[in-house]
Amino acid sequence: MGSDINPNHMDAVAVLYMSKWLVAELIRVFHDVDTATATEAVDALAERQLENVWVVDGKKRVLTDKLTLHDKTLLLLYSESSAVAEKDLLAWTEAANASSYRRDILKKCHKARLIEYDDAGRVVRLSPKGARYVEENIPLLSSL
Incomplete structure (x- = not known):
């Protein structure tokens, strides 16, 4: 049953953005900062690693x-x-x-x-x- 699932790029993008939103909300709430500041913090953590x-x-x-x-x-x-x-x-x-x-x-x-x-x-x-x-x-x- 579970082998029928074929994750693709669109699924990965959805998971990435939902995860970023969740972490930004946690930062916003626990550190009492505005949404923009929390989003910048998450973006800084999610640096892209490229082989080239x-x-x-x-x-x-x-x-x-x-x-x-x-x-x-x-x-x-x-x-x-x-x-x-x-x-x-x-x-x-x-x-x-x-x-x-x-x-x-x-x-x-x-x-x-x-x-x-x-x-x-x-x-x-x-x-x-x-x-x-x-x-x-x-x-x-x-x-x-």
Whole structure:
């Protein structure tokens, strides 16, 4: 009987979001914080672990050379649960020129609504549309 159940991606997503909601509610109630603060705490705990992103000495590296700078940037942002400083993305991607990276990658991704780029604060955050792009177009495992 139990062998008839075939969990799939949709089931996993449902379980993930229900679990995040439950933990956020526990944090909110037991620590007497607002919903936004509790949600941020849970998101920080639920950091994505990706085989193609390696963390070494506080730096991140994409372990494949088959991705464009555009896709490497989105993958690195996908691996983070919060906003990333532009200078960190520049270091992680090893982009040769900051102004062309800003113009050709960050501003174009912002215009396409793949990211939210704060030009004044030099901070970047992946949008839900950007996360969907990564999940549908970039292999997340080390099959590259």
